[in-house]
Amino acid sequence: xxxxxxxxxxxxxxxxxxxxxxxxxxxxxxxxxxxxxxxxxxxxxxxxxxxxxxxxxxxxxxxxxxxxxxxxxxxxxxxxxxxxxxxxxxxxxxxxxxxxxxxxxxxxxxxxxxxxxxxxxxxxxxxxxxxxxxxxxxxxxxxxxxxxxxxxxxxxxxxxxxxxxxxxxxxxxxxxxxxxxxxxxxxxxxxxxxxxxxxxxxxxxxxxxxxxxxxxxxxxxxxxxxxxxxxxxxxxxxxxxxxxxxxxxxxxxxxxxxxxxxxxxxxxxxxxxxxxxxxxxxxxxxxxx
Amino acid sequence: xxxxxxxxxxxxxxxxxxxxxxxxxxxxxxxxxxxxxxxxxxxxxxxxxxxxxxxxxxxxxxxxxxxxxxxxxxxxxxxxxxxxxxxxxxxxxxxxxxxxxxxxxxxxxxxxxxxxxxxxxxxxxxxxxxxxxxxxxxxxxxxxxxxxxxxxxxxxxxxxxxxxxxxxxxxxxxxxxxxxxxxxxxxxxxxxxxxxxxxxxxxxxxxxxxxxxxxxxxxxxxxxxxxxxxxxxxxxxxxxxxxxxxxxxxxxxxxxxxxxxxxxxxxxxxxxxxxxxxxxxxxxxxxxxxxxxxxxxxxxxxxxxxxxxxxxxxxxxxxxxxxxxxxxxxxxxxxxxxxxxxxxxxxxx
Numbered sequence: 001x002x003x004x005x006x007x008x009x010x011x012x013x014x015x016x017x018x019x020x021x022x023x024x025x026x027x028x029x030x031x032x033x034x035x036x037x038x039x040x041x042x043x044x045x046x047x048x049x050x051x052x053x054x055x056x057x058x059x060x061x062x063x064x065x066x067x068x069x070x071x072x073x074x075x076x077x078x079x080x081x082x083x084x085x086x087x088x089x090x091x092x093x094x095x096x097x098x099x100x101x102x103x104x105x106x107x108x109x110x111x112x113x114x115x116x117x118x119x120x121x122x123x124x125x126x127x128x129x130x131x132x133x134x135x136x137x138x139x140x141x142x143x144x145x146x147x148x149x150x151x152x153x154x155x156x157x158x159x160x161x162x163x164x165x166x167x168x169x170x171x172x173x174x175x176x177x178x179x180x181x182x183x184x185x186x187x188x189x190x191x192x193x194x195x196x197x198x199x200x201x202x203x204x205x206x207x208x209x210x211x212x213x214x215x216x217x218x219x220x221x222x223x224x225x226x227x228x229x230x231x232x233x234x235x236x237x238x239x240x241x242x243x244x245x246x247x248x249x250x251x252x253x254x255x256x257x258x259x260x261x262x263x264x265x266x267x268x269x270x271x272x273x274x275x276x277x278x279x280x281x282x283x284x285x286x287x288x289x
Numbered sequence: 290x291x292x293x294x295x296x297x298x299x300x301x302x303x304x305x306x307x308x309x310x311x312x313x314x315x316x317x318x319x320x321x322x323x324x325x326x327x328x329x330x331x332x333x334x335x336x337x338x339x340x341x342x343x344x345x346x347x348x349x350x351x352x353x354x355x356x357x358x359x360x361x362x363x364x365x366x367x368x369x370x371x372x373x374x375x376x377x378x379x380x381x382x383x384x385x386x387x388x389x390x391x392x393x394x395x396x397x398x399x400x401x402x403x404x405x406x407x408x409x410x411x412x413x414x415x416x417x418x419x420x421x422x423x424x425x426x427x428x429x430x431x432x433x434x435x436x437x438x439x440x441x442x443x444x445x446x447x448x449x450x451x452x453x454x455x456x457x458x459x460x461x462x463x464x465x466x467x468x469x470x471x472x473x474x475x476x477x478x479x480x481x482x483x484x485x486x487x488x489x490x491x492x493x494x495x496x497x498x499x500x501x502x503x504x505x506x507x508x509x510x511x512x513x514x515x516x517x518x519x520x521x522x523x524x525x526x527x528x529x530x531x532x533x534x535x536x537x538x539x540x541x542x543x544x545x546x547x548x549x550x551x552x553x554x555x556x557x558x559x560x561x562x563x564x565x566x567x568x569x570x571x572x573x574x575x576x577x578x579x580x581x582x583x584x585x586x587x588x589x590x591x592x593x594x595x596x597x598x599x600x601x602x603x604x605x606x607x608x609x610x611x612x613x614x615x616x617x618x619x620x621x622x623x624x625x626x627x628x629x630x631x632x633x634x635x636x637x638x
Binding site: 231 | 344346400405409411412416418539546598601607609616
């Protein structure tokens with residue numbers, strides 16, 4: 001029972017971070033109908049940014065979120081304005097290929113600069129745990145990152161629901177043409193949405209860097225996981241992505257414990273195929289095509 | 290009519306020249322480059338059938354390439370099965386994989402097929418890492434010796450030099466080109482193109498979309514598996530990242546995108562550009578050239594950096610090429626050339 005609880009809790013905690021990556025992807029998809037295949041690589045850039053801030057200036061990874069969030073927002077906005085914006089009306093395949101290409105450029109540029117060695121970011125609390133009673137212990141960095149994730153998700157929810165810009169973003173996601181007719185600057189909203197998506201991915205990268213290996217190719221797996229999460233939750237749904245993230249986190253940690261850690265990603269991908277087979281509109285969503 | 294004869298004549302001359310190459314060229318390096326070129330053409334052409342003609346862009350062709358390579362190599366390594374037999378097992382395995390993927394994804398529209406194709410390739414890669422008893426895990430399979438194919442006591446094939454590989458590679462490239470030509474000019478190919486252009490219209494004309502997408506996938510996958518088996522036997526080594534990694538899928542796709550999807554000669558053109566370019570990077574030719582024309586000096590920081598790193602930069606190059614092609618020539622080089630020709634024609638008129 002203790003083992004079960006243990007893996008459930010760590011699954012939920014890591015799932016929170018996955019949710020952040022998934023929300024970014026789903027936001028971009030919702031507003032632009034572009035599936036961003038470079039999403040994991042954007043997260044990877046966030047990891048290296050955190051690593052640099054930590055090794056060069058001694059900024060704590062969790063504090064560095066304050067710096068990396070705006071920087072990654074600008075980076076995302078730049079990518080949207082220079083590249084993605086040009087293919088908004090192109091066929092879906094070209095959009096996918098473009099983002100794959102951008103992802104390859106990011107990961108291989110980072111590889112040229114930092115080599116493909118695995119980097120580890122060791123903080124004083126990297127391996128510390130909190131005893132929760134009943135033989136269950138909680139990893140401190142995972143707990144902190146989960147709390148930060150929850151705060152960011154809540155703030156994002158408030159931003160999307162309550163502010164004018166947030167409402168304009170949601171309107172653009174609902175119907176681009178109608179939003180434009182209502183006087184919403186949809187191309188500005190696209191830049192903001194992509195910036196936010198990149199910032200969320202970058203933040204997720206910062207949050208997992210104390211507990212994860214940092215290497216240039218780390219993004220690929222996360223891109224795929226982000227897809228699994230968004231498809232699970234229904235493409236374009238922020239609430240769905242949050243639940244999907246936690247579900248994937250739990251699935252992963254359970255299968256690591258009860259099957260083997262080598263197969264945990266396989267379990268996630270098989271789950272993905274099963275969802276496509278039986279409920280392609282996602283566990284939460286209605287299909288919108 | 291004259292034009293057709295001219296085309297056939299050029300084709301025959303090129304074919305004769307290609308057949309004669311090993312007679313006059315001894316350099317193993319030159320033969321190696323030609324073999325890589327053939328391999329690339331057959332990879333690209335296989336992808337082209339599904340991606341270019343049927344419009345189903347798979348980003349997981351590494352799955353078929355790798356499963357083909359692994360099956361042949363595993364049989365050869367563990368059971369001494371000659372490659373001539375092993376490739377059939379590889380193709381059979383790939384058909385199973387392809388039909389599973391197809392039956393799941395082709396009922397859906399949108400980006401699902403792309404996503405699922407990547408997921409399946411990843412499942413294959415992770416399985417190859419984890420099924421250590423079968424695949425030797427992350428270490429890969431090294432086959433130092435290829436068993437000779439014997440009927441009774443007579444040796445039919447041996448693989449001692451690069452020459453037999455050259456001819457098999459050439460055959461493979463021609464085979465895939467021929468299949469593409471056949472697809473392009475058959476009813477099947479018209480169905481594929483109808484599906485690519487407008488699914489609803491194709492459906493309303495009575496084309497069973499899922500069935501034909503699956504047919505396209507199986508043809509494409511089987512040919513890719515052949516290329517994979519050929520690669521495995523030729524290199525004598527397979528491991529998860531080199532035959533099942535995402536890079537492999539992207540590279541296969543890129544051959545077509547650069548050359549021009551859905552055209553017969555696009556993948557050939559793409560291969561003629563990509564293979565020499567990545568070889569030039571890998572063997573540091575570009576750095577040497579920059580040094581020679583005096584742009585950078587060998588001992589300077591930049592020179593050392595380039596020498597050490599440019600060899601690994603071919604994937605970066607793939608990324609840059611994809612972005613440039615998508616932004617500036619979305620129809621690939623073939624499309625670009627055709628557009629130029631059309632413009633010229635219009636101006637002349």
